[in-house]
Amino acid sequence: xxxxxxxxxxxxxxxxxxxxxxxxxxxxxxxxxxxxxxxxxxxxxxxxxxxxxxxxxxxxxxxxxxxxxxxxxxxxxxxxxxxxxxxxxxxxxxxxxxxxxxxxxxxxxxxxxxxxxxxxxxxxxxxxxxxxxxxxxxxxxxxxxxxxxxxxxxxxxxxxxxxxxxxxxxxxxxxxxxxxxxxxxxxxxxxxxxxxxxxxxxxxxxxxxxxxxxxxxxxxxxxxxxxxxxxxxxxxxxxxxxxxxxxxxxxxxxxxxxxxxxxxxxxxxxxxxxxxxxxxxxxxxxxxxxxxxxxxxxxxxxxxxxxxxxxxxxxxxxxxxxxxxxxxxxxxxx
Amino acid sequence: xxxxxxxxxxxxxxxxxxxxxxxxxxxxxxxxxxxxxxxxxxxxxxxxxxxxxxxxxxxxxxxxxxxxxxxxxxxxxxxxxxxxxxxxxxxxxxxxxxxxxxxxxxxxxxxxxxxxxxxxxxxxxxxxxxx
Numbered sequence: 001x002x003x004x005x006x007x008x009x010x011x012x013x014x015x016x017x018x019x020x021x022x023x024x025x026x027x028x029x030x031x032x033x034x035x036x037x038x039x040x041x042x043x044x045x046x047x048x049x050x051x052x053x054x055x056x057x058x059x060x061x062x063x064x065x066x067x068x069x070x071x072x073x074x075x076x077x078x079x080x081x082x083x084x085x086x087x088x089x090x091x092x093x094x095x096x097x098x099x100x101x102x103x104x105x106x107x108x109x110x111x112x113x114x115x116x117x118x119x120x121x122x123x124x125x126x127x128x129x130x131x132x133x134x135x136x137x138x139x140x141x142x143x144x145x146x147x148x149x150x151x152x153x154x155x156x157x158x159x160x161x162x163x164x165x166x167x168x169x170x171x172x173x174x175x176x177x178x179x180x181x182x183x184x185x186x187x188x189x190x191x192x193x194x195x196x197x198x199x200x201x202x203x204x205x206x207x208x209x210x211x212x213x214x215x216x217x218x219x220x221x222x223x224x225x226x227x228x229x230x231x232x233x234x235x236x237x238x239x240x241x242x243x244x245x246x247x248x249x250x251x252x253x254x255x256x257x258x259x260x261x262x263x264x265x266x267x268x269x270x271x272x273x274x275x276x277x278x279x280x281x282x283x284x285x286x287x288x289x290x291x292x293x294x295x296x297x298x299x300x301x302x303x304x305x306x307x308x309x310x311x312x313x314x315x316x317x318x319x320x321x322x323x324x325x326x327x328x329x330x331x332x333x334x
Numbered sequence: 335x336x337x338x339x340x341x342x343x344x345x346x347x348x349x350x351x352x353x354x355x356x357x358x359x360x361x362x363x364x365x366x367x368x369x370x371x372x373x374x375x376x377x378x379x380x381x382x383x384x385x386x387x388x389x390x391x392x393x394x395x396x397x398x399x400x401x402x403x404x405x406x407x408x409x410x411x412x413x414x415x416x417x418x419x420x421x422x423x424x425x426x427x428x429x430x431x432x433x434x435x436x437x438x439x440x441x442x443x444x445x446x447x448x449x450x451x452x453x454x455x456x457x458x459x460x461x462x463x464x465x
Binding site (some may be wrong): 016019022023024048050051054055056084085086088089090091096122124136194197198199235237238241308309310311312 | 335336337338341342361366367368371372385405408411413414415416441443444445447452
């Protein structure tokens, strides 16, 4: 099996990784597509609908045609469209399952129009909402799955609710999308360094690093961090900048994904930093990727750099480094 | 404390003094388009003096909205590449520079309960005649 194989784990990139140059109006949507080809970080291309497409979920015929042309021209493949379950779009109350389904429906139709076969949904849509959409996704030949993102694990209550619904409905169009930030081993050094530069004291950083890997669920650990930070009379803004990391990264062992492997339809290859040997410093790709490859995963993994939260870098070099790391691991598995 | 969008929140090149007061160019401090229902101007000061909410309008998509109307606008979308304009109806000395400070809160609607706070400052410079 190789990175170029049409089956197994195929590599790709989400344009979300290039949020900084896009937001800064330095690169247009079309220029970013060209960049994916130039940097050789395809063939999969993932988009966030509400980021890349003005007027989303409405997609004009002209936009859809142009997107298909670009994919053909650059020999890229639409891998997944990230759609959003904006449950709290009305302030003060959440969407009902029927409203949530109605909100997702035009986004799923947009994915089909653009040639995507997978959509990334979110747990803000309850399982009941997605169950209502089964006839639609089956008709459009779209596979849909919520992203299992930190602080969730394969056995968190929202994930279990979906797994129970999936067992009952038994549709091949329903699945999950792991985000590897849920299998981290520590907090990313680049984020911690950014906080240092902004004046967050070492004592507070050390407290987060002490509590984060410990036992128990992420919410409980975040609460413990907040309690002890308050006891240290930490600046609330500084404490908040660290407490958010308890929901960006969580320490589920890589092997835990085996439990849902048959339902994994796409992957978010989250990453932050690399050491001198090219390994990711907070997410153990050398342990994670073999679990998916040996587990028979067949689909795309998008390289996903979340640098717009802590860096002004373009993301281009980081995504290239991530691809180099993943190619090396895949080749070593042979 | 600043976040990673603080540097782009206020656009000096799109801000100016107007006959009514000040126009501020504002970028969305998030990676994707959001409906105006989850956008909130938490505070806005000129030279340290708070501007009352009732004296501020938000212009986007060629329309102008009172700030207290935003929470109901679930269908009006702020696209991530567009600049909005905050128009401040406030008396300012036109021959002096002015310091503006903005705190914009977002309630990302797929993460119920999260408040994303972005703060920024900028200087609105007086339009000086060429010598």
